[in-house]
Amino acid sequence: MPDQTHSRPTVASVEKRTDAIQAALEERGLKAGEFIEQAEHLVEEKWIPENGARVVAKAWTDPAFKQRLLANGRDAVAELGLTMPPHHRHLVVLENAPKVQNVICCTLCSCTAFTIIGLPPDWYKDLEYRARVVRQSRTVLKEMGLDLPPEVEIRVWDTTADTRYMVLPVRPPHTEGWSEEQLAKIVTKDAMIGVARLQGT
Amino acid sequence: MDGMHDLGGKQGFGRIRYALDAQVFHEPWEKRVNALYGFAVKLGIFNMDEYRHAIERMEPRHYLSASYYERALTSLATLCVEKGIVTLAELEKRANGTFPLSMSSAPGRSNIPGRERFKAGDRVRVRSDYVPGHMRMPGYIRGKTGVVVSESPAYPFPDAHAHGVKAEDEPTFDVRFRSEDLWPNSSDAALVHVAVFQSYLERASDSA
Numbered sequence: 001m002p003d004q005t006h007s008r009p010t011v012a013s014v015e016k017r018t019d020a021i022q023a024a025l026e027e028r029g030l031k032a033g034e035f036i037e038q039a040e041h042l043v044e045e046k047w048i049p050e051n052g053a054r055v056v057a058k059a060w061t062d063p064a065f066k067q068r069l070l071a072n073g074r075d076a077v078a079e080l081g082l083t084m085p086p087h088h089r090h091l092v093v094l095e096n097a098p099k100v101q102n103v104i105c106c107t108l109c110s111c112t113a114f115t116i117i118g119l120p121p122d123w124y125k126d127l128e129y130r131a132r133v134v135r136q137s138r139t140v141l142k143e144m145g146l147d148l149p150p151e152v153e154i155r156v157w158d159t160t161a162d163t164r165y166m167v168l169p170v171r172p173p174h175t176e177g178w179s180e181e182q183l184a185k186i187v188t189k190d191a192m193i194g195v196a197r198l199q200g201t
Numbered sequence: 202m203d204g205m206h207d208l209g210g211k212q213g214f215g216r217i218r219y220a221l222d223a224q225v226f227h228e229p230w231e232k233r234v235n236a237l238y239g240f241a242v243k244l245g246i247f248n249m250d251e252y253r254h255a256i257e258r259m260e261p262r263h264y265l266s267a268s269y270y271e272r273a274l275t276s277l278a279t280l281c282v283e284k285g286i287v288t289l290a291e292l293e294k295r296a297n298g299t300f301p302l303s304m305s306s307a308p309g310r311s312n313i314p315g316r317e318r319f320k321a322g323d324r325v326r327v328r329s330d331y332v333p334g335h336m337r338m339p340g341y342i343r344g345k346t347g348v349v350v351s352e353s354p355a356y357p358f359p360d361a362h363a364h365g366v367k368a369e370d371e372p373t374f375d376v377r378f379r380s381e382d383l384w385p386n387s388s389d390a391a392l393v394h395v396a397v398f399q400s401y402l403e404r405a406s407d408s409a
Contacts, residue, residue: 010298011298011300012296013298014230014270015228018234020291020293021237021292023295024292024295025237027242030244035236036232036238036240043225052208070214082392089354107339108207111347122227122269123217123223125269128218131210132309132381136339136388137208137278137380137391154391156391156392157375158339160338190221
């Protein structure tokens, strides 16, 4: 913290602090650099919202799968080759309806089902979203561009344990007859967080 | 602990800085930090509850002014120092400046004796517990009454797991609260679902 009353040594920049801890681990024979490269691959190619989009598209087109998904999300997404970290022991899938809007958050930190819906966007981790969405849900959603009619019930899910959530959006009516691949393309991370609805719903 | 991190329902914050297709990372060092704390967890240097608690232990002004990934960096460095992997002096020498760490930890606690098993539809009350260490009960549900919606598999008890205290794994219950009960006359109407550890809950009396 800047302190105007006493002169103190300067706080090192976040980059320099990151370099310092990385180098300290490396010097102890812990291959941090290698792990960072692997993690880059996971972040860019594995933990992406396209995973969740495939799950949603499958649920829209396969009623038996949807039933399994709503009963046990973790097992159902595994059918599509999708995995979750061992400490995420449960995936709860929250089905939206024309008059129900589910929205997820984490007021205490910023937890998400990141291997399924992708890593959380910046605003999800900001103090504003964490503080406000549980108490001013309708106002916050409206500010974010989702102006829900008064008859739509809002259900907010605070990720306070290691159970993870994803929202199953309503299928847009104009997508009748579309293939799973086509459907997956229109599903967004924000719709699976619940702060957006898909076009036409 | 009733820390600065416990933001749910806090007033005074402005608009969400929302953008379509918002980014996850803004700077290359953020990706490195995100990988490094995952690396430390994988190596068993610390667990996720210790990691979260070390963020909560940040000096409040530092917590509020730090970005998400600076908080991750601070937790990672704090725990590496506390676990004896590295000294603060070494980190500051390498960084060529000061390296603010989190405040020290208070004792944790084990599970509550006589925990009850709840089922969907049960009315439950969140215990009015005040603990100095880690817990995953957001302050806005303390003492409040809600309805159990479902049960999740047993997890390590965070109040113990963040402190190296022995405890049994316990289930969490998704509990549904009415925003009107949480913040009477001072919230948008909504149902607020919170995943609540068994030790935080007691059966609500019928009159509740």
